[in-house]
Amino acid sequence: MKKKIVILPGDGIGKEVTACGKKILEQVAECFGHQFTFDYATIGHEAIEATGNPLPDESLEKMKNSDAILFGAVGHPKYDNDPSAKVRPEQGLLKMRKELGLYANLRPIKLFDELLAASSIKPEILKGADILFFRELTGDVYFGERGRKDQGSTAFDTMIYSRYEVERIAHKAFKAALTRGKKLTSVDKANVLESSRLWREVVQEVAKQYPDVTVEHMFVDAAAMKLIQNPRSFDVVVTGNLFGDILTDEASQIAGSMGMLASASIGDTVGLYEPIHGSAHDITGKGVANPLASILSAALLLDISFGLKEESETVIKAVEQTLKDGYRTRDIADAATPHEKILGTEVMGNVVC
């Protein structure tokens, strides 16, 4: 199989972890006789520094002409602490999602048995938890109108959803539920928000086409609680952009560490794969970041964009074996387990390869 992959390292630890993700893709190409060619593109703080633009047209063109994208992270503390900054790394990310039509963000939350001890949640609560999140990615308060009024003393953002946006992600989530535990939880705040009432209305309608799936509607506050109280009670979860952002980061604790979680953003054309962790500037350049989320993102890429199931599973098994052999990065280490070997980013990546 011949494929073109764009690597988009971005900011912070993005570079370090995508280097490992790329290496695993090269390894897979070699072992399974595929031809993957790689190209690089810039985004985020790095792109602002070089061009003034958080998503240069050239990057977007490269991505549109590729078969899949492996992305790192964007963000920089410089902007975070300056509420008046006009250009921000995150604008590049949001523009990319919108321009590439990446409306469905899939975030599988699954705990490797070896990491049961690494989570702050009790093993008996976690064991067997396996959740697939569908976070809507191109709508909601991320893309509604925003601004200031009253000489800047009032600020607003608009949460907004249209029927077709809810429909298309609902269909994707229901279809996924059919291949899994046949249960779908739709999360909203319909007791307060009009956009959530539309969300619920549409999910109820779409549900009629999937009589085999049990549907449950849950308020976001209750969902935030139940995820920790009883993670096993969830199968597929579908929710809007903002609630999805919050709940999936929270759910990372079910998987032991944010450093373990991969995500796939898909839509009408090319797919994008990224860790759910961010740029993590506090550990950037130290070589301690966990590369497994990027490696697992590469596994999702092989499966979803290229249909290479065997290759994808081989990568996941390699990660599993690495954990079984006692190799850990700092974030997933458990002081109480003496046989563990703590590795840096690159070596951990090499062990998996």
Next chain:
Amino acid sequence: MKKKIVILPGDGIGKEVTACGKKILEQVAECFGHQFTFDYATIGHEAIEATGNPLPDESLEKMKNSDAILFGAVGHPKYDNDPSAKVRPEQGLLKMRKELGLYANLRPIKLFDELLAASSIKPEILKGADILFFRELTGDVYFGERGRKDQGSTAFDTMIYSRYEVERIAHKAFKAALTRGKKLTSVDKANVLESSRLWREVVQEVAKQYPDVTVEHMFVDAAAMKLIQNPRSFDVVVTGNLFGDILTDEASQIAGSMGMLASASIGDTVGLYEPIHGSAHDITGKGVANPLASILSAALLLDISFGLKEESETVIKAVEQTLKDGYRTRDIADAATPHEKILGTEVMGNVVC
């Protein structure tokens, strides 16, 4: 001391638990020689059924003329599953918060040592966690303009904050931080939202008046994760209405159960005290609801609205002793602890009294 208290049972388990909260107030009045008079008012589904209005003027008048309010909960599944309902119980709650100017919702999250085992989070992660949330309660997407467009196929809500709204709650949170661990975490989503950028700007400004408090700004997704990963790293948390709704429900898991958490809503005039749990229709009328959140709400009422510190502490100690003696309601029971005695709502309330 002579005081007028309005009891607002509301819907679902609201009646059962406020009955226990009231009983404890009566007990306190008797033991400490105070004169508390009680009046009842209606709100929510119950009020809709009786008058068509989720917050009748008569209720509002009674509350305005009282010294403190003990509230239960509102909500009914009938409306939740009908996105097109025009009148909803929650409207009564929101109107009450707005009309009474209850802009600061205090939610103390503290684990009773006896309940260490009841949480799904590991005891070694929880032990010593003690967080005080300040949730803004009369702004944000709860009160911004909302509606439909394009023949109903698009729905929107407006997240909106003004400078003075952020200032007044920030001051309350900073002042509380001074009396505690001197650390304040402000939670927003300033990398995306304009209302969050205003929020951050104002908190940064107010911070200058409290040089002894260490301030940290955190994105809501990161906060949702860190609350579980390392709850002890938080002291006072201040955040907007929506993020506060989600994070405090999540944080209930730190306290073992939502059934343990009390809250105080304060502003310019009368204070309102309520459990953070909702109407819980699944257990309504079964007599199994945990009354401790309502009892602890009564303790907050005595302390904050009446300045009766000793009385308030006596109530908290009674709760502690009840737990030490092994009495539990279902939600905080731990199957692994054989000496526990599982009680219903009323008996549990009586034991505390």
